[in-house]
Structure formats: structure tokens, C-alpha cells
Amino acid sequence: MDSHVTAAIQSTGRVAFKGLRPPPPPHMALQDQVAVVTGAVQGIGRAMAEILLRNGAKVALLDVNEAAGKSLKEVLDKQHGPERTLFLSCDVESEEQIRAAFQRTAGALGAVDIVCNNAGVLNEAEWEKTISVNLVAVVRVTYIALEHMNKMSGGRGGVIINTASMAGLFPLLSCPVYTATKYGVVGFTRAMAANSTALGFGIRFNALCPGFVQTDILDNIYERLGQFSQLSAETQVFVDKGVLKTSEVAEGLLELLTNDTKNGEALQVMCSSQKYMKFPVFT
Ligand SMILES: NC(=O)c1ccc[n+]([C@@H]2O[C@H](COP(=O)([O-])OP(=O)(O)OC[C@H]3O[C@@H](n4cnc5c(N)ncnc54)[C@H](O)[C@@H]3O)[C@@H](O)[C@H]2O)c1
Numbered sequence: 420m421d422s423h424v425t426a427a428i429q430s431t432g433r434v435a436f437k438g439l440r441p442p443p444p445p446h447m448a449l450q451d452q453v454a455v456v457t458g459a460v461q462g463i464g465r466a467m468a469e470i471l472l473r474n475g476a477k478v479a480l481l482d483v484n485e486a487a488g489k490s491l492k493e494v495l496d497k498q499h500g501p502e503r504t505l506f507l508s509c510d511v512e513s514e515e516q517i518r519a520a521f522q523r524t525a526g527a528l529g530a531v532d533i534v535c536n537n538a539g540v541l542n543e544a545e546w547e548k549t550i551s552v553n554l555v556a557v558v559r560v561t562y563i564a565l566e567h568m569n570k571m572s573g574g575r576g577g578v579i580i581n582t583a584s585m586a587g588l589f590p591l592l593s594c595p596v597y598t599a600t601k602y603g604v605v606g607f608t609r610a611m612a613a614n615s616t617a618l619g620f621g622i623r624f625n626a627l628c629p630g631f632v633q634t635d636i637l638d639n640i641y642e643r644l645g646q647f648s649q650l651s652a653e654t655q656v657f658v659d660k661g662v663l664k665t666s667e668v669a670e671g672l673l674e675l676l677t678n679d680t681k682n683g684e685a686l687q688v689m690c691s692s693q694k695y696m697k698f699p700v701f702t
Pocket residue numbers: 457458459460461462463464481482483484509510511512537538539540552582583584585628629630631632633634635636637
């Protein structure tokens with residue numbers, strides 16, 4: 420590894436992405452940027468909020484879990500100061516609540532620069548809910564975010580990162596609806612990236628595609644697989660190969676946020692490697 424890359428990792432505490440350019444220094448690209456993170460109070464969303472804060476951003480934490488949100492806010496206040504975060508009780512299935520959350524964020528923290536569409540559920544038994552939270556709400560939040568961020572309507576641009584999954588690139592046989600939502604998120608992200616470029620929104624759109632990550636989504640999974648629970652053993656083979664830490668996924672977020680050459684990409688974050696998906700080119 421190049422010595423300057425090693426030095427950057429030592430100084431930032433960040434891991435290197437094989438084959439990718441070394442990350443820019445912290446506290447520059449993200450300093451005082453205003454980020455909205457959905458599903459922010461635990462799991463991957465919490466790790467996203469933490470890495471954003473460590474790199475100087477201000478973060479609005481949106482989640483339906485009020486109790487966890489209030490206690491996380493107390494922890495973050497001690498670490499970063501109370502003015503750096505805002506907890507907002509917000510169900511991403513509610514247009515009204517999302518609109519209110521963006522207004523409150525802009526009022527308290529400043530104009531929104533970054534949106535992380537991260538809230539998600541996995542429940543094959545309640546499959547309509549899974550589609551509603553994982554896909555419909557990503558579209559809903561994105562369109563409201565555009566009203567704030569789109570350069571063509573007075574915004575100052577920014578970056579929108581959607582948490583998809585490896586299951587948005589390769590089917591997870593025990594979770595057909597979850598898989599469909601994550602394929603949908605990847606497709607929506609790529610289409611938005613292309614139309615943002617064509618229409619001059621000034622917004623980059625990228626998808627984050629982790630493999631299995633140690634979070635509550637893996638708890639009580641057999642009930643939530645519904646009629647496909649008998650296939651869990653086959654999925655377990657992948658889980659047994661290794662489960663990511665949430666902090667490793669957050670490193671992927673940082674790459675997508677700070678590498679301003681990336682638009683319409685899907686970054687695969689796995690235990691063994693992190694790499695950009697190579698999509699077929701339509702000719
Ligand atoms: N854990 C994994 O293996 C894994 C892998 C790839 C992708 N993902 C994706 O990462 C994202 C985060 O999942 P996680 O693993 O951290 O799970 P998690 O259950 O730990 O966190 C999900 C968060 O979303 C919140 N949430 C759920 N419904 C919501 C709603 N309607 N409105 C607002 N907030 C809501 C929850 O309260 C929770 O805080 C999801 O989109 C998930 O699909 C997870």
C-alpha cells in the first residue's frame with residue numbers, strides 16, 4: 420500500500436477501499452454539511468449518523484423509535500454538543516411527517532446537503548409494509564428532499580445515498596419481496612442519478628449495498644421470513660461466511676459522500692471487499 424494512503428488511514432482511522440482513490444481528509448468535505456438520516460437511531464443508521472458527526476456534519480436523526488431517539492440524542496449531545504444533532508420523530512410512510520422534518524431540519528441546522536434514505540424493514544409475512552417502507556418511502560423522501568436541494572428550484576444541490584443491499588444486486592431466495600424492494604432502490608437511484616445530470620439538479624445519487632450486517636434486522640428472522648422460513652438454512656450459508664459491523668457500512672457511506680466522481684453507483688460492502696457494481700451497458 421502507498422505510504423500516503425497508510426498515513427491517511429492512520430490519521431483518519433478509516434479503512435482503505437481496495438482499488439478506490441484514497442479518501443479526502445476528514446473535516447473538509449463534510450464540515451458543517453447538514454445531513455438527514457432516516458432510520459437513524461440504531462443499527463446502520465446510527466453508525467451513519469456517528470461517522471457524519473465525526474467528520475464535522477450536523478445530523479437530523481429521523482426515526483419512528485422515539486425512546487431510542489431521545490436516548491441517542493443524549494449520548495450524541497455529550498460527544499458533539501447539543502447543537503450538532505436534532506432528533507425528529509418521523510415515520511417515513513407519512514408525507515406530512517417528512518415535510519415537517521425537513522422544515523424543522525432546515526430551520527434548526529440549516530439547508531439540507533445530504534440525505535441518507537436508510538430506514539428499512541424485512542418482513543415477508545407483512546410484505547406490503549416492506550414495500551411501503553423500503554421502496555415507496557425512499558421515493559417519497561427523495562421527492563421532498565428535491566424540493567429543498569434541487570439547484571433548478573433554488574436549492575444548493577448535494578448528495579442522496581440510499582441504503583439498498585447486496586439483495587438489491589443478487590436475489591436473496593428467502594426474501595423475495597425484500598429483494599424486490601432493494602432492486603427497486605438500486606434502479607430508482609440509478610435513474611435519479613441520470614435524470615439529475617440531464618436536468619441539472621446538482622445532486623448525486625448513489626446506492627449503498629451491504630451484505631449481512633449485525634443489527635436487529637437479523638433478530639427473530641425466522642418469523643419474518645413467513646412462508647419462506649424453510650429456506651433460511653440456505654441463506655444462513657451466507658451469514659456464516661461473515662457478518663459486517665455497522666461501522667464498516669458507514670465507511671462505505673463516507674466513500675460515496677466524499678468521492679464526488681460517483682453518481683448512479685452501487686457500492687457493494689462485504690466482509691472481504693468493497694467494490695463498485697459493474698452494470699451492463701445498454702448499446
Ligand atoms: N442488517 C443487514 O444485514 C442489512 C444489510 C443490507 C442492508 N440493510 C438495510 O439497512 C437499513 C437499516 O437496517 P438495519 O439493519 O440497521 O436495521 P435496524 O432494524 O437496526 O434499523 C432500522 C431503523 O429503521 C427505523 N424504521 C423502521 N421503519 C421506519 C419508518 N417507517 N420510519 C422511520 N424509521 C423507521 C427503525 O426504527 C430502526 O431504527 C435498511 O434499509 C436495511 O434494509 C441491512
